[in-house]
Amino acid sequence: MNELDDQLRELIPRLRRFAVSLTRNPSNADDLVQTCLERALSKWSDKRPEGDLRAWLFSILYRQFLDAHRRSRRYSRMLEFFTGRDDAHPSAERSVIAQSSLQAFDQLTTEQRALLMWVSVEGLSYQQVADILGVPTGTVMSRLSRARQALRQLSEGEITRPALRILK
């Protein structure tokens, strides 16, 4: 048990980072990590994950985010009406994700952000990602290819805009 706790502790910063990239809000991200760990620890006794602990946790976290996101979307329109502003993109996000390459990243879809996070940043194998998403590795590669192209286009947009301004 303590050995598992130590392994988990080591992975927590990565889970938090992944959660921020999904929720774009640090406090929501920590709530998400907490539910993920609760789920992992309560499932651990009866369903020990095969293989990589990190990929298993990412997969739990990702699914919980999608569930929560689906639920919250139902309320977001009403929330917007009540508060008169768009709470889906709180200003805290700006402080976490400030750099311009992250601005491009931030405009990708949830799955594209998760894909690039897993493959480019965390270095998971295509097979691990395929297991998380429940799709064949070929599909992972096609989606990854689209995500990269989207990121490329978005970051080129970021770069050309200021350049044009200088020429003016």
Place this chain on the structure above:
Amino acid sequence: MISMPPSEHDLHAYVDRQLSEADQRQVETYLANQPDVAARVRAWQQDAQHLRTALSGALQQPANPDLDPAMIRQRLKHRSRRYLANVALLLLAIGMGGFSGWQAREMTLLSAAAPMADALQAYRLFAQQGILAADYQTDDEGSMQGWLDRYFTQANRLPDLSGAGFKPVSGRLLSTEQGAAAMVVYQDASGQKISFYVRPPGPKNFLLPRGSRRDGDLQAEYWSGPGYNYAMVIPSDTPTVQRLKQTLDF
């Protein structure tokens, strides 16, 4: 072993170092003679590198003790006990007349039964019991009207009750099955509270004829205006309020 020229997928696998050593070298050789493809691949590599750099800071957040596995284990252990406690609280709340999630449900159920029962329910929960804080507080009548106008563009003006010593002090938004509702609480110098309640009429809450209904220690005066139903909720049987009812033409 991949075939040459490498496919799009192979190029991505190369960027992600997911090819065998031999394939990795083969792609390298290929790229050395294909500057266009090499430029595309390099751009992907750079994007990935930028992303890693930009996101490396996110690993350095100060630790959150709530996320420590030992803490989470402890919470899980107490969960079943807390679950039972929550069930008890919920039963108690239903007995008392609605709370949080149940409050909305209760309101919906009641609204079908008696006109503007949700106005009375809201008064009990927010004005009498103070269960939730106000969304908006002010001493100024004009700004309270402004707050209400943000949500209900065509609603009646807030009634002027200053003749009886009542001023609007706080506002609270509520949700009903038919959409947003709002309650504005008025208070006088002695701390007496009355409320002005606006809600959209629903399928079960059509526009109402002007009426009055007594419910326990509260009196609801209700009517309909353009697009909304209104109610004033007043604690009955208090002298100040009797005076208020005489001064006002409900």
